[in-house]
Amino acid sequence: MRLSIDDPDRLYKSIKRFAQVKETPFLIIDRQAIQQRLEEFQKAIGYAKVFYALKANPHKRITAFLQQRGVGFEISSEQELRSLLRHRVPPQRIISSNPVKSNTFIKGAYSAGVRLFAFDSYSEIEKLSEFAPNSKVYARISVSNEGSQWPLAKKFGVDIEDAVDLLARASEMHLEPYGITFHVGSQCTDPVTWVKAIEKSRIVWELAKNRGIELQMLNIGGGFPIRYTESVPSISRLAHVVRDAIENSFPKGVEIFVEPGRALVGEAGILVTTVIGKAVRNGQRWLYLDAGVFHGLMESIGGIRYPIGTVKNGPASEWVLAGPSCDSFDVISADVELSEPEIGDQVYIMSAGAYTTSYASRFNGFPIPRTYFV
Ligand SMILES: Cc1ncc(COP(=O)(O)O)c(C=O)c1O
Incomplete structure (x- = not known):
């Protein structure tokens, strides 16, 4: 049905x-609809590793459903972590892109084997360095949320210069500067917003390279829209625009992460x-x-x-x-x-x-x- x-x-x-x-x-949740959206997503964004943003709907049956299909998860809290561990999600398939995390959560995630964390401040680097040493860390940059119906700007994200400085600080503090992330805002319908965010990420990437920091991953966050009362650009159209923008700006072989929440469920x-x-x-x-x-x-x-x-x-x-x-x-x-x-x-x-x-x-x-x- x-x-x-x-x-x-x-x-x-x-x-x-x-x-x-x-x-x-x-x-009522229709699992066939999730399956359909997941397939559409994987087909359209086959070039990226998918991490479902668990906050969108953390119901255990959705977690089990996605876990069985090999999807990764993006989390922020101990409760979310515990739920994934109960479902035996391997830690390599868990990331935390919330730039501000509690010490307890960082410790718990690290001891469970999670090694990928976002940051956007010096104090977060200090915490990660102490409680998650040698982890791979990625800087959340601030980007325009133009076209988003549920903007996530302001609360998180740093500008270009600060991002580069923080990545450099991370490497001095027993962390591996691994990449860059952004969020164009949830329910974002303007493809240009992704293009601009990717362009900004490229500048950070190159400036970091000039300082001897070789990044490997670009995490394009969530934001992919769904249909409410109005039609929205398709996932495949957005995925196409995003891929072109990445290919135009980034070296071949860059690892791409994507964190859909709304778009999957x-x-x-x-x-x-x-x-x-x-x-x-x-x-x-x-x-x-x-x-x-x-x-x-x-x-x-x-x-x-x-x-x-x-x-x-x-x-x-x-x-x-x-x-x-x-x-x-x-x-x-x-x-x-x-x-x-x-x-x-x-x-x-x-x-x-x-x-x-x-x-x-x-x-x-x-x-x-x-x-x-x-
Ligand atoms: C870090 C992060 N990643 C991914 C998402 C999921 O965004 P969306 O539901 O728009 O795909 C969110 C949503 O708040 C988020 O904060």
Whole structure:
């Protein structure tokens, strides 16, 4: 069974059958969809080693699924590390690209055999040198996040000169300067942003070489977009642009890493919710669901617009869609077109496989949606 918004009849039929036996809210993950995205990704970016960004959806069955297919993992925390070790993921297939890590995490990852870590500050180099000596380290550079709907700029990344200095410091401190990484921001739809980031990486690479540092790896991070309400450039198109940019600027044989999160699991998930209330406020029609911003749909406050549907047919009208908590931030969308649902009807949030359950809290006593697999 392949659940897809391209085939709404089949989708609704499948959800309906499922929904009769489960209490909402819950997330359905379609493993066939993950398989399809993985194959597409591997075909398009065959030149890169794939490390799934576990934060996108760390469910153990997704981990097992990807582990069996030989995918690597990108992690940041002890919990993520433990989960991978439980699934017997070999440490050579684990990297940590969060430039700021806790000492405990670094120690734990190192003792488990992980040897690839990102950094973007002197203090991180000191920590890595002490707790993960002789590891391969890569500098996170700051790049434009133009075209990203979930920007990751500002918090991390250094400029060209600092990156080169830090790589040089790393080599003086029992670490192996190994490469460069960047993140163009999540859900990035502008290919030029990757090209510019690769160009910036090339400058760092060459300046490092001039200082006697021979780098080997370029990690192009995540950012590959999925379809929400609007169409996005295909993975193969982006992969093509990225490959051309790398071939134009980097020496042959450079090792390429890629860390997709959203692109592997996002379109494979559907969050099934139920209408718990309706109201008219200042002339606007409000619909309240049993899951909201705090219970899986956090990204809606940053501008992610999920495709939303019901099993109802009939004329559609505009609704403000809100979650169940008392907080006024708990508004999923200010303008959704839906055929009028009744209390107790189900509402389906599509493309909800990434950054939903992993962000969800139990705020106000509402449960984190459970995940079921088809
Ligand atoms: C270091 C790193 N790599 C990869 C990812 C995955 O990004 P995406 O889900 O946009 O592919 C993230 C997301 O926050 C990240 O911080």
